Amino acid sequence: MATYAKGVFLLSIGDELLDGRTQNTNASWIGEQLRLAGIPVAEVRCVSDRLDDIVRALEEGRNYPIVVSTGGLGPTNDDRTLEGAALAFGRPLKATPESLEHVRSRYEARKLELTEIRLRLANLPEGARVLQNPTGTAPGVELTEGSTTYFFLPGPPNECRPIFTADILPMAKVKVAEKRLVRRETWRTFGKGEGEIYARVEKVVAHFEKHYPETFVFGVHIAFPGIDLTLEVWDVTGHPMPPPAEVEAACKEIGEGLGPLCFTRER
Template sequence: MSWSGDLYLTERAVILSIGYELLQGRVINTNATYISRKLSLLGYEVKAIISVGDNYNDIGKALDFAINALGARIVITTGGLGPTHDDITADAIAKYFRKKLVLNKEAYEMIRSKYESAGMEMTESRVKMALLPEGSKPIPNSVGTAPGIHLRLELVELFALPGVPKEMEAMFEQYVEPILRARTGIQISEGYLEVMGVPESGIAPLIKAIAKKYPIYLKSHPQLHEIESPLVKVYIMATDKERSKARSLCLEACRDLENKLRTLKEAKIIRSCECS
């Protein structure tokens, strides 16, 4: 993988996936894939995806590593916001940032109205979902019951979302994404190129040269057997504040690489450059 130091990305982000079910392999972490893709297209540099169990100490260490070691200014957590005893994410976040865990009236009303409409009362476990770190805002949950958490501090902005994929995706698209999009103003253009007949090791020098020449992100992905049936897919991403400039840069770099690949006798381009 080659990153150009001139690639225009605004801020670093870390995704923190919380839940023992992830560590035990009982659940596939599709949430992290979804969020990392979204963040990348919004112009953020995802520094790490961290998975930890429902443990205060581990969550605290992960937050500390994300913010202080990796320099993340955006942290998005998933999981641990429900009504059960092991749903400790809100409390763990509060403890790490030295905030009180308080009953958020807005979150309470969000939860109460959902249960009331279903003819159900507010129990202690349901009230628990309205306990948020002091100073945070609840993120509306249009699909489920547990609200998310939006905590804005001096150096970091944190979004805590439920672990249920449908809930998380809806909350991200409806609440988180508009905030992050306005924060960056970055435009992304990406494209693909596929070449057959040359192994990844054979085109590596050409990719390296293009990565040095242009301020882009470039990554090759072998699709078939490296020696017997070489097929390589090359991904290119360019960024700029103006979409037209990002697309022009993506196309220029992609076509340059394609022309260089055509000089290789064994190479056959089966997918030419297209940048969205």
């Protein structure tokens, strides 16, 4: 039986992400924030505004500790994220005093009337919590289902980023603590292809991958016009990590193997 990767599941919702009209900058921005905090991303998935696709993705999200979705929270016909959550988890949608107050105050501040369409923004799946959205009208939403915490953020980057920073990142640091990055080294090379570069470091890499399969990750990443090599050591609950002195020796060996092909090294 295939196991699930440890980490955060990012779900991006919207037709425009599938057909190349919109670059998925929400996922890459959130991914980068998590990387800088040493938290792994397990998967990025983009689905359409179709209800069945949203439901299926949210259901598979139960295999991860944290799901962060963006998009589909607006007032229009193709905003179906919370309807999907209601279906996936059997929680009817309804407004709460807190969500009504959020929506009311946001439209009041903009001196706009609270129409029926706008009031839809206050309908949350039962048991959900409002996350304050300081830059937009739709509230962010947090919902716990089993051992998974779901976050539903608006799609516009200027709305989802502040909520992510304020409400998600701090708890992700605690909740995904079973796997944390403790060391990353990058060698940037130029002048040879992937196969030749890799041959120069293969022995030492194979040794670590054999003995520390869960905590040692070595990646080869084509970064035109060169090749980047990355070594990572992760602290994963219950798995042995390579001792720091051994990692140090391996880094030295990799550096010598690459020789002048490596033009810069980043830590």
